[in-house]
Amino acid sequence: MSTLLEQLRQYSTVVADTGDLEAIRRFKPEDATTNPSLILKAVQSGQYDALLNEIVAVARGHNGSLEEAVDEACDRLVVTMGSLILNHVPGRISTEVNARLSFDREASIAKARQLVALYEEAGISRDRILIKLAATWEGIRAAEVLEREGIECNLTLIFSFTQARACAEAGAFLISPFVGRILDWYRKANPDTVYTPEEEPGVQQVREIYRYFRRHQYPTVVMGASFRNSGEVLALAGCDRLTISPALLEELAHGEGSVEPVLADNGERADPPAPITEVEFRWQLNEDAMATEKLAEGIRGFEADQLKLEALLRERLAGGVA
Template sequence: MLVFALSAALAGARPTAGRASPRMLAVSDTSQLAQLAGMTVLSIDSGNLDVVREYAHTGFITDATTNPLFVSQAGLSGDAVYAAMVDEAVAYAQVRASGDEAVSLAMDRLAVNLGLQISKLVRGYVSTEVDVRLSFDVEQSLARARRIIAMYEEAGVPRSRILIKLAGTWEGMLTAEQLQREGIDVNITLVFAFIQAVVAAQRGARLISPFPGRVLDWHKARGAGPTFAPAEDPGVVLCSQIYAYYKKHAHATICMPASWRPSRGSAPEFAIDEIVALAGSDRMTIPPALLQQLAASEDPLQRVLEPKAAAAACTIDALGDGKVDEALFRSMMAADGCGPDKLAEGIKAFVADTERLDAAIRAKFEK
């Protein structure tokens, strides 16, 4: 039996780094969390250092993902630990740049500061996102990604431990292709359409993050459902198709679903429906509240996705003769419906988070 402290600051709560956790949660090696970790590499989706530490100590979590929301929450929380990260980022930028460039450098530095702390807590990948406002600018995205990696390496964290997160735009795919040539691994995020997954793999991205829960949201908003058997959930179907396509066509790109919803309705016990239906995925990134639910359950967990069986069942030939061009990508995205809608929505939300942090950093420079 593994026992670890579970912080009250779960997903969406204010970070509480450095403070004692108020209660304990026992996690057995027969829990659903342990069972899932035996078939899928698990990442924690959080920027809260206390929570990341606690789940990493179970031995079931190897990686961590962050996004602009987590960086913004850390930067604006007022907690002394995170405030120190902000102050260091501002001081770092002030002596190296001025004006808008200093602000962007401080924001990158803050993301790296958070990532550096997380890298001490998990043994695998740490994801750090390029400013989402650059999702349609290849050259600027390349410059920011290289700068982020350089700061990690200056701090002693090798690039092999970092995933640079880029939005699943056409420009994001081109950026990923160049970064992968330079030995910088990329996580293509905000994936809602099959064609995004195909192009990401063809361009050599190390990993993609499809969002089954948001795909389900899109379909339900258009009259589907209102509930689904988990295997028929549109987000689960998409992730299963991607997994099978990758196995059939021997793509090395990792499929790591993120963002979860209950397939069968709002009852608490349905919250992990999509996770259970995708058990066996290469990787998953899961927020603390759902990790807690998995840790609390001893129900048997069956493997659903298996490489050989998935490859054998896949009937989709390689698209674009192995290299989808821009015209086909944009055409298939437009035809998908969910893809462009949710990609635009996701970018817009992340931009809002980024701009709140931008304003706070600018205020620091003005003092």
């Protein structure tokens, strides 16, 4: 009998949630996703030391300040790592705009264009790139502009239906609802409640989003993310894409049993409602304590790891490491 992972691939596109090249080579995902936390982890593993030294050498030739050189080195690092990953996946790489720009539409657009330019300089066409932006109001509006320019986006840190709806209405290529982080919040709020995978609030939310998008014929791809266990993954079999950590890919690759599609287009159709306004978006998000808290926490967490990455590069650029 085929493994759980092999069966899952029949219903959903499998994406690797890692910057670990060995894991990517082993599990052969269609796409891969990265974020500042994953990039930092990959750099700290030592497998990118030679690459890091090359990037530092290039950035040292920058005519601006040390901080400008650090910014350039960070951009070149994520793009170069993304390019390497693309040698091992047939599809796309998701590359994230700095979390500190999550509330700055114009700066997010400028940074996205810069990252795409670096990819194109490296010979990578934009149809193999997804620019990741936090699904704040400003991030969604930045994606709306970028999509019109042919720069397709992955709206991340999705914790509410409101965020998902706004992304679809803005024409985002893909959204990433964070299943496991939603569960984390509910477990903390309701410590005595035991959730089966099918009952988990994050799983239920992804199912709701998927069905809404199909019913109203939004082409936006739904990619479940941030899984805490393989049961969550299997409870979303049939979702457009699922981005899965190496540990869970390993578990699924050795798992036995039967996988059945849970999500499928049932053919129901309805006209979409009028697009959500900024006032409605902000109010509805404010009224959702879980989404408000987890979105803020996610942005802070990515920024914390971005700062650690910048500190590492700053030390090397200042001469701490050759």
